[in-house]
Amino acid sequence: MKRSTFKICILMLITSVSMYAQRKTVYSESFSVDKQTTAIFNLENTTVAIEESRDGKIHFDYTLEFDGYSKKDIKNKLDELDIRAIMFDNHVTLAAKSESQLSKVNYVYDVNELVIEYDGFSKSKDSIMRKSKDSIIREIQSNGRFGKFANAMQYVDNRFKVKDKDGKLRKIRKGDVKIMRNHFVIRIPSFLKLKINGKNAQITMLENTINELSVELKRGYFNAKELLNDYNSFKINDANFKSEGLVGGNYEFNNVSQGLIGSIQEVKITSEFSKIEIGEIREKAFITDFNSEYWFYNWSKDFKRFDLLSEYSKIHFFYPETYDFSMKFIGNNTVNHFDNIAVTMQPTKNGEKFNMVERKAKGEGHFSGAINFDIVHGIIYTANDTFIKPKQ
Template sequence: MKPLLFKISMFFVCFSLNSQIKTVFYESINASQLNTLELAIKNIPLDVKKSYDDKVRIDFKLEFKNFSEREIDSVINQIELNNRIENKKLILKINSKEEISKRSVYIHERITNKEMQKLMNKILKSYTQYNSKKKTKKEIIEKHNKFRQELTDYASLEEKELRNKKNKLMKSFFTLYLPEKLLNNLNVKAKRCRFDFSDLELKNLDLFVDDSYLNILKLSNSKITCWNGSTFLGEVESSVIIGRSTTSIMIGEIANSNLITEYTKVEIGEIGKYNDIKDFNSKFYFYNYNDKFEKFDFKGEYSTIYFYESDLDYDMSCYGYDTTYFIDKDTIVSQPSKTGKKSKMMERKRKNNKPYSGEVNFDIVHTKFYYPKMLKK
């Protein structure tokens, strides 16, 4: 089938005489005969939203302030979009030769707004300094939403400050609208992207992201692979999550899932039923546990584990060798094994003083294990 591709050049009146919005692409595709979507995207920030009229809509706009016509054309011409339909599958490729952000500011005159500086310092502190306080699923989600809102507030202040200056500003509004059947049959490969599924519940998603930001509200029966970048997942059910060299993976709640990680920081607000984690050289924060999590298995090498005490009763066993345990002010060292044979290093038996929630099994070597009273609740 002939590729469906067109680029529109239209201008609209915007906030000031030296600001304009340009529609880069707009297309509406009938999805009544489509079953799946294969999406490849590079250097593009993309919001994915639900379509309610059984159509795929591609709506890409850019806003420019203090850009010349030549500069605008240069940005537009580096963006490519191609799509075709094969065997009831929509294949969509979106690419920019250079990375496009949600907002890009090109400084000509220095901005000295104290309110902006104060907010930016707050954002940087929130992002770079870790608070070891125990967090619930709700608090994990609220922390993520607060960070996003602070970035939005900063952008608003910055744009207000820019109105009477010669600085250049470019904003992108790239949105892909998909009907529910394609949202639940989606295969994605993304590189250097900001990928936002913020208000969607997704099923059967197969997604690979590299050097990107990913935001998903709810996920089930899916496979997510994250290399580099950062990922937020509100709820995960019956899925496989793979993280490699990822700055941060934040999960509100996870159940019946597998997590495979290398060199990644992971925070989990609540561990539900039957989860299995395999790790190499990552840092984990396990905050809370479902009242019937049943069984949780962790196998790791060179891991760092912060295990927060459960509010319910549970069993826990730790097998392995060469692991250091930090309990209150005490440090307990399990020696290396010359033969590589693992043995029981630590065990906690249920105390029968609270409702029983499940068993935790650690198979770990060359690991640092922080447990549990030293951690603030």
């Protein structure tokens, strides 16, 4: 058993609910809006959940629950918050800021020494096994943070111990902790045009969203069900991004360490230095990438055309299983892995691109679409493509 001792103040998510929590209303406001109303939310160091309003109003409801905090501690925490919204000239502006970063639930334990015990946990090896779209969506929907443990307290009990003065280890007692739960729910009508500026913000869209969204997020995460608008514009930097489906819009991902997308359709993605898994590629998607890692797991019956333009990318590619399709990889200085065979396309002197892999449609049965890769200085892992022969 390996142990490492350190001094720490834990900040983590918790799903448990306490009967004795003190609830404080931080902010409550609503505004009547119409189809010409626009809104901008400026979020810093806070967590919000956004859902649909069905009464033609924007509602802001923010409460905090405190468990184990003194009155003085509660006041200090409330004083760290600056929440205000105004409506002027048919435009709503929300500014929500916290001096310290707030997660959905904050767990604080001040102690001289904690010991973390590694009880059989091991980092999983990279896998290129095909995932279904439904399995990607389940990953998005599930918490996933605490693995096999039901909640964070169980996670802490299994991973962390307190080291007493006599050197003995004991479990963390619930009475020793302070818990603060963050409930900031915003309800917006489906016709509202919304811009979100986030910094260290954690944003969750609780329902399928047809609103036109313009989102710029630096650090934090953006979790959503399906985003359904041709005019969506997203810029995600140094943050995590998860969505059950993207239909329409432009998405820029920069240094997204955990990207999970159920399906994409009629979207343009520009990315760099990111890791993105896509459960299913649907109709007319285009990706431009630099130095990212992608997983393309499945293809719809009528994806029609998919284009990838990339440099220094690593691609895990799973070919369409059922229907007829065509495929063409062009590029330069790229390694193709076919099962246990690696084919290296050496760089040309003038950097000219050439055909690396080509598969023509068989002309039998339903034709799903054309797959086109233009990739330079990259790596492609092609799974189970025994019938595809690379250009020699």
